[in-house]
Amino acid sequence: MPQPSVSQDVPFGMADRKILTGITADAFTSDADKWALDKLKKMPVLPLLVQKFYEYGFDRWMYCYNMSMSVRCGPNQYPTLHKILQDSCRVLDMPEPELYISSNPFPNAWTGGVERPYITLRSSIVNTMTDEQLYHLIGHELGHIKANHVLYFSVAGFLYPILDLIGKRTLGVSDVALYALVLAMYEWSRQAEFSADRAGLLVCQSLETSIDHTIVLTAGPNRLSHEMNREAFMDQARAYQDADPLDQIGKVILFSMMGKTFTHPMPVHRAQQLEHWVLSGAFDRILAGDYANAPRAAATA
Numbered sequence: 001m002p003q004p005s006v007s008q009d010v011p012f013g014m015a016d017r018k019i020l021t022g023i024t025a026d027a028f029t030s031d032a033d034k035w036a037l038d039k040l041k042k043m044p045v046l047p048l049l050v051q052k053f054y055e056y057g058f059d060r061w062m063y064c065y066n067m068s069m070s071v072r073c074g075p076n077q078y079p080t081l082h083k084i085l086q087d088s089c090r091v092l093d094m095p096e097p098e099l100y101i102s103s104n105p106f107p108n109a110w111t112g113g114v115e116r117p118y119i120t121l122r123s124s125i126v127n128t129m130t131d132e133q134l135y136h137l138i139g140h141e142l143g144h145i146k147a148n149h150v151l152y153f154s155v156a157g158f159l160y161p162i163l164d165l166i167g168k169r170t171l172g173v174s175d176v177a178l179y180a181l182v183l184a185m186y187e188w189s190r191q192a193e194f195s196a197d198r199a200g201l202l203v204c205q206s207l208e209t210s211i212d213h214t215i216v217l218t219a220g221p222n223r224l225s226h227e228m229n230r231e232a233f234m235d236q237a238r239a240y241q242d243a244d245p246l247d248q249i250g251k252v253i254l255f256s257m258m259g260k261t262f263t264h265p266m267p268v269h270r271a272q273q274l275e276h277w278v279l280s281g282a283f284d285r286i287l288a289g290d291y292a293n294a295p296r297a298a299a300t301a
Contacts, residue, residue: 022293025147028198036188070100133213136200143199156185218267237268
């Protein structure tokens with residue numbers, strides 16, 4: 001496995017962690033993400049859905065619901081998680097969103113809040129991951145915020161309730177057009193995950209940690225997690241990618257039957273795509289400071 005240009009044993013905190021001052025989302029947004037989002041934005045129904053999303057107050061409702069059902073992290077409330085958030089925001093040079101933790105036995109995390117961004121971690125994912133793996137996880141969620149994914153993720157999450165409130169027939173489009181919109185939403189949401197994975201890697205700055213994060217998330221909490229083998233998982237990912245022709249046909253059929261509704265790419269594919277990105281040299285170039293900087297406001301006298 002390729003070795004990034006920084007220490008693979010990055011200690012907890014900011015020691016040896018490079019700050020990517022002025023970095024923009026373009027530095028880590030994948031071409032497939034850009035292509036799928038451009039395709040989604042061309043859907044004629046999308047502007048009305050976005051308008052109704054705000055008009056009906058879905059963003060405010062979910063913000064209030066999340067606050068009522070989770071514990072907000074801060075300097076005096078789960079300070080370890082709050083510190084990881086602060087460090088991660090420093091690396092990606094972005095404002096801090098709110099961070100919450102909620103009780104749930106199924107490991108997951110998500111980002112919400114178009115106007116007031118927040119990240120929510122389930123308790124089981126905190127129990128399952130090391131602090132360094134949480135840097136990737138929180139960096140991943142910050143990547144969604146920095147890349148402006150949250151609006152379309154939120155609209156996708158409320159797509160059917162919005163359509164029910166509007167009334168599908170009042171949109172003046174066919175069921176085929178609405179189905180095409182749903183497929184475009186799912187396709188983009190999957191591609192956006194690859195971009196967010198890159199942001200997670202830029203924060204933890206260790207490919208090994210990012211791969212371990214994916215294994216832990218895929219295998220879930222278990223008492224034998226100490227037997228986890230990174231190289232074996234990557235061999236599995238390569239075997240999946242390099243399957244023989246009959247298996248390749250099976251993969252296409254599987255995706256046609258089920259994959260269109262997956263909100264995330266398959267874990268083995270995510271791990272291999274992240275490895276490919278490192279092998280391309282893009283990761284090392286960014287850590288070396290070779291990326292387009294966001295324009296800074298001119299200093300005033």
